[in-house]
Amino acid sequence: MTDDQISGPAPFALWTDYTGVLTPPAAELLRAFAARVGAPGHALREAMAQVSGEHGGTLPPDAGAPWSAAVEAVLEEEYGVVCDLSRAQEIWLDLCRPNRVWIDRLAELRAEGVFIGLLTDLPDGREPGWLRLLSPLLFDAVVRRPSSAGDRLPLREAQAAAGRPAAECALVDASGARRAQARRAGWRTIAFRDTPSALAEVGRLLDPEVAVPA
Template structure:
């Protein structure tokens, strides 16, 4: 669902934030907790995910981000790969529920996003997200926090593919150069920049907010000068 912009004019800057690893705790932390909680060695889990993705001509999460498989079929293939490659018998049913169990939201970053909106920026969510994980996303950051939400499974494209950046810029109503992606993954940052966007590599909420704040200051300067002329 798209939420109307707060101002009738074209925004000076469209800030598109990632979800996993940005509005949640770091993905590596979640991997480690998942591995420890369910007794699946971390290296084996990551390799099984890579191999299943490779078998379908994509990367680890590409299988379910679009999706090529639903979550149940994907988790079953992971179980089979873990047994075939590592001799591990694992139960990975209800993967999404387990993945998000106890996973905290990044309230500090959510507060920064709200402040950008208050200053007149467009703020959107741009996420590679399987359809069955939408309900978990909504618990941490529902649509009311954003001017628009673009999820891979809804649009049939995913980061770092250029089409998802073209689509997001159109939905924000701005040129690519007026968009900034905040993301924790190098390949997505590179994809955004290749699409003509600006990008901020997320490491923590305050660091990212400082960098986005500077970009917003620059974007707003022409409007400030016009008002004072």
């Protein structure tokens, strides 16, 4: 896609989620986290789900000492696993490495005139260093969303930030629940399963007449 192919306003404002899109997939992050803290993956996943509810399987953005102590207790009482989760937030953020291919393409699209926004459940000041550095250069707007999958997404706030109606906004997200919510609000959605297929879908969305290799 070239500058000539996006002439005038781009057809969609493109919003990307954080976990599993800008970072490795949640399942991959959890495997790496389990290996780092020395806990069996299945036990850690179940203990986190028991403590975190809908957020189970990923680290809640506000996870602190009480969360770590609760997960440690479940691991020991129900699985006989003893591990130290006192540095859980630090370890998790260290594992959330940037998806360079996706980020580079977003930067190209923004330079071509596409509005690029970030939906994230990370509280201000809790982002990894690389995201804090990149955000002003990569995103036209950052909108905070709730952590729980069932909570209402701030879609109207995102539309206002982009200056676009729902029909001209698109969300790229690994979560089926969030994509369904966006579709019900009139947004277009792209399922992020892997980087090449998501890039192909973005290309077709922004310029349906251009063939984009998967």
